[in-house]
Amino acid sequence: MDTSNGSHGTGSGISAAQRELEQLRTELDDVDRHLLEDVRARIEVCTRIAQVKRRHSIPMMQPQRVGFVQNRAQTYAVEHALSPDFFRSLYDLLIRETCRVEDLIIDADGSEPERATGPSGRGG
Template sequence: MDALDEQIIEALSKRFQVCREVAHFKKTEKIPMMQPGRVEEVKKRRQDLGFQKRISKDFMLDLYDLIIQESCRIEDEIIEEN
């Protein structure tokens, strides 16, 4: 279990690093941080993928709400810095 938890944390770290790169791009190109249609698309696709892997849709929705919340926090921080 410890090794699996480390893999999950490593994957999240990589995901958030990509979010940082995206935030810098959005800042440079003056693209709005929030993309509501994209957020809903991501959550729906992850719910479906989780369901295929026998993970409840509610769990996947809660998980991706947290992941997206942290991604938005990271992007806000980068976009708003001078």
């Protein structure tokens, strides 16, 4: 059977499929690198928010802001035919982690609160 036209079988059809998969996986790896960097950047911004909250004695938890962020994520999911449950779960994790980091900064004793987010002080 000739597999050079992409039909199923053995030979060059498999290597073409493997090449296509490798290209897509490379693309996915690039998306993942951006995603990880964006999560790090989000946490870094939250460390700066926590520092402002600490300086001005503002409570860490801001329920109206949490609700706004959750609603925005769910609306995005619906608008893009994605799972609102998945986006809610994703943002639950993101918010939980940023609250943890903010708590460490707000509750720090004043000697380098940025250390709560990692050695670089940049959220990771």
